[in-house]
Amino acid sequence: MQKKWKHAIVVGASQGIGEALVLELARGGVSVGLVSRNPDAMKQVISKAESLAASANPKPQTPNPTFISFVHDVTNYAEAPALFQEITRQLGGLDLIIYNAGIMPEVKLDEFDFAKDKSIIDVNVLGAMSWLNEAAKRFRAAGSGTIAGISSIAGERGRRGMPAYIASKSALSAYLESLRNRLSQHGVKVVTIKPGVIDTEMAKNSPLKLWIYSPEKAAHEIIRAARRGTTVKYVPWKWRLVSFVLHTTPSFIFRRLPI
Amino acid sequence: MQVLPVDHLEKIEGWGGAVSSFGYVYRPATIEGIKEIFQLARDTGRKVTFRGSGRSYGDASTGAEHLVLDLSRMNRITGWDPHSGIITMEPGVTIEQLWEYIIEDGWWPPVVPGTMYPTIGGCLGMNIHGKNNFKAGPIGEHVLAFDMLFPNGETKHVTRENDPEIFYSAISSFGMLGCFTSITMQMKKVYSGVMNVHAYTSKDLHDLFTCFEDYLSGSDYLVGWVDCFPSGKHFGRAIIHQANYLNEGEDHFPSQTLQVKNQLLPDTILGIIPKSVVWVLMRPFSNNIGMRCINALRMLATKLPIIGKASYTQSHAEFAFLLDYVPGWKKSYGRGGLIQYQSFIPKEHAETVFRKQIELSQQCGIIPFLGVFKRHRPDKFLITHAVDGYSLALDYKVTNRNREKLWELCYKMNDVVLEAGGRFYFAKDATLRASDFQAFLGEETIVKLESLKHRFDPENLLQTDLSRRLMREQQ
Numbered sequence: 001m002q003k004k005w006k007h008a009i010v011v012g013a014s015q016g017i018g019e020a021l022v023l024e025l026a027r028g029g030v031s032v033g034l035v036s037r038n039p040d041a042m043k044q045v046i047s048k049a050e051s052l053a054a055s056a057n058p059k060p061q062t063p064n065p066t067f068i069s070f071v072h073d074v075t076n077y078a079e080a081p082a083l084f085q086e087i088t089r090q091l092g093g094l095d096l097i098i099y100n101a102g103i104m105p106e107v108k109l110d111e112f113d114f115a116k117d118k119s120i121i122d123v124n125v126l127g128a129m130s131w132l133n134e135a136a137k138r139f140r141a142a143g144s145g146t147i148a149g150i151s152s153i154a155g156e157r158g159r160r161g162m163p164a165y166i167a168s169k170s171a172l173s174a175y176l177e178s179l180r181n182r183l184s185q186h187g188v189k190v191v192t193i194k195p196g197v198i199d200t201e202m203a204k205n206s207p208l209k210l211w212i213y214s215p216e217k218a219a220h221e222i223i224r225a226a227r228r229g230t231t232v233k234y235v236p237w238k239w240r241l242v243s244f245v246l247h248t249t250p251s252f253i254f255r256r257l258p259i
Numbered sequence: 260m261q262v263l264p265v266d267h268l269e270k271i272e273g274w275g276g277a278v279s280s281f282g283y284v285y286r287p288a289t290i291e292g293i294k295e296i297f298q299l300a301r302d303t304g305r306k307v308t309f310r311g312s313g314r315s316y317g318d319a320s321t322g323a324e325h326l327v328l329d330l331s332r333m334n335r336i337t338g339w340d341p342h343s344g345i346i347t348m349e350p351g352v353t354i355e356q357l358w359e360y361i362i363e364d365g366w367w368p369p370v371v372p373g374t375m376y377p378t379i380g381g382c383l384g385m386n387i388h389g390k391n392n393f394k395a396g397p398i399g400e401h402v403l404a405f406d407m408l409f410p411n412g413e414t415k416h417v418t419r420e421n422d423p424e425i426f427y428s429a430i431s432s433f434g435m436l437g438c439f440t441s442i443t444m445q446m447k448k449v450y451s452g453v454m455n456v457h458a459y460t461s462k463d464l465h466d467l468f469t470c471f472e473d474y475l476s477g478s479d480y481l482v483g484w485v486d487c488f489p490s491g492k493h494f495g496r497a498i499i500h501q502a503n504y505l506n507e508g509e510d511h512f513p514s515q516t517l518q519v520k521n522q523l524l525p526d527t528i529l530g531i532i533p534k535s536v537v538w539v540l541m542r543p544f545s546n547n548i549g550m551r552c553i554n555a556l557r558m559l560a561t562k563l564p565i566i567g568k569a570s571y572t573q574s575h576a577e578f579a580f581l582l583d584y585v586p587g588w589k590k591s592y593g594r595g596g597l598i599q600y601q602s603f604i605p606k607e608h609a610e611t612v613f614r615k616q617i618e619l620s621q622q623c624g625i626i627p628f629l630g631v632f633k634r635h636r637p638d639k640f641l642i643t644h645a646v647d648g649y650s651l652a653l654d655y656k657v658t659n660r661n662r663e664k665l666w667e668l669c670y671k672m673n674d675v676v677l678e679a680g681g682r683f684y685f686a687k688d689a690t691l692r693a694s695d696f697q698a699f700l701g702e703e704t705i706v707k708l709e710s711l712k713h714r715f716d717p718e719n720l721l722q723t724d725l726s727r728r729l730m731r732e733q734q
Binding site: 081082085086088089091092093094137138141142143144 | 260262263265268323
C-alpha cells in the first residue's frame, strides 16, 4: 500500500524547478524542508506554498502542512549530516528527498577553466552525494522512502559545450542508478529525473532552445514519477527519443555534429 | 549538534498497524541507561517516548523522530513472596512472564488485559482494565508501591499512603510524568488453575444490557461479544461469557491445574489447524460479507448441542487471553491494519450511545468486525477512563480507501460520547482530536496534569505522537 507522503526535503528550493517542486508538494499536502543558500527567496517560496496548501486543504480540521527553510551551501559537505537529521526532526519524519541543487555557468567553447569545472562538480555531484548518502542511510534503515535526483538530458553524451556540466550530470545519473541498485531490495525508490530545457534562470545559459517546458509542468511530472517510483524519467517524455538517438549515434559521426 | 546513529532508526507502529512513525529506538536495561537517554535527548534536542511491548492500538507508544525508550529489556522479577502474593518487578516484565512466574504458587494477576504480551510498565501507564473491571477496578488499584524516575532527575518511592497525589497521577498518565523503575503489586489468590465459564446469548442490544445486569453480581468476569452487522430485531445481538473462580476445595487437583503447561493455549485450532497459519485462512473473510457470515456462524454455533455447550471449565490463560489464540490475527486485516474505538458511557445513556454508534457505522458502510462489551466502575486515578457504566470496543478495518471516512465516523461518534458524559481510553485511541481530549478530561484535570508535568518534566521531554496530537502544550 502506497501510504501518503507527509514529509519531504527539497535541496535547491529557492527558484526554478526547486520552487515549482515545493509548490507542487504543497498542493499535495506534503510538509517540506527547503534547503538553499538564499533565505529571502525561500521566504517568498514558503509564503506561496502556505497559501497554496491552505487553499488545497479540503478539510479545515486537518492541519496544513508546514514549510521550514534551512540556509545551507551544498559545498559545506560537513554540515549535511547534522542538518539532514535536524530537518527530519523538525519535520517529524521523511518520505521523499529531491536533490535539485545545480549550477550551469556559461562555458565558452575554447574555455578550459579548472576552478569553474570544479565548482560545477562540487555542487552537482559532491553536494548530491553528501545529501543523498544521508538519505540513503536513513531510508535503508527505515525500509522505505523515495530519493529523486534532478540530473539532465545533457548527461547522455559528451557533447562539445560545457564538458564539466555534462560530466557532472552523467556522474549524477550513474550515482543514482547505483543507489537504486543498492537500495531497491530494501524498499527504497530511487528516481533519476532527466529534464530537457526548462524555462528557468539557469537555462538562459543553455545553447539549446528546443521543446522549452515550464517549471510547473516539469514539477508536476517529476512528482508523479517519484510517486510511481519510475526509474528514469525524461521531462518531457520526447527527450527519451532524443536520448535513444544520441546513444546509438557512433562516435565518428557524433564528433562531427555541431552540438 | 550530535548526529544520532542511523541504525537506531526503526519504524514504530501502533499495535493496530494503522498508525506509525520513525523513531530512534534505545533499549536500556538499567536505570543508568534511562538517565543516559534523557541526557541524549537534551543533547540532540529531541523528545523521549516510552514504549513497552507496543500493544497500544494507536499512537500511544510511538514518537515521530523521538528517542523511543523501549523498556522491554528491563524485565527482571526482583522479589516474590508466595505466602502473601506480593511481587516486585521491573517495568518491562510482561503479563505473560508474571502469570507464568506466580501461578504454580496459587496466584493470578488480579487484572489482566485480553492479551498477555503488554508490559507491566505499559499497563500502569494506561491503567488497563480487564473483563472484571466492575469488580476488581483497574490494575492501578492492586499496586502497593512503585519507584519512579522523573526527567528532572528526581526519583521517588511512591505508595498510596506516602504520596497519594503522585500515586493516582503517575499511574494512568500515559507515560507523561516519568518512568516506572520498580513496581510492587498484590496478586490474587486462586485455588484452581481453571475457572467455571458459562456462555449465554442475548437476542439484541437491549437484551444484552438486561443480561449483564442480571449476571453481574454472580460473576467474577463478564464480557459480551457483540455482532455489529445485523439490523432490525437482531441488532446488537451478542454472546456473553461469564467466568468464576473456583472456591477452595472445589478443584481436587489444584497443583496439577495450576501448572503452566496446563494453562497454555492450544497449538492448533479445532485440533488440526496450526495456529500460525490461521490468520492466512482468516484473510479472505476480512471484509463485510465474510465477517457478517463469521459472526452469524458464531451465533449459530452457540445453539448447537456440543460446540455451543453453555457451561464448561477453562484455564485462566485460555479465558483471559482470547486475543492470543491466533498469533498475528491482525495481519488478516490487511496492510492498512485496524483501529479499535472504545468508549465508556454512564449506564443511563450507554444503550442509546452504543445503538447510535453501531447505526452510524452501518449507515456509512464501515461496520466493526467485532464489538466487545464490558461493565465498569469509577476509580480515583487522574486520567481515568472508567465510569459507572459500560464500554463498547469496536474493531474497524482500515484501508487506504476508507481511512478518511472512518476518521470522520469516529469524530461523529466522539460527539455522541461526549454529549452523554462518556470517556475514552488512550491505550486504544487513534482518532481523538485535541478538542475531544479537552472536553473529556475537563479543564481541572488537564491543569493538574500540566502542573505535575511542569514539576517533574519541566523541559517537556516526555512526549508521544498521541500526546502531541491531544495536549495543548505539545502542539
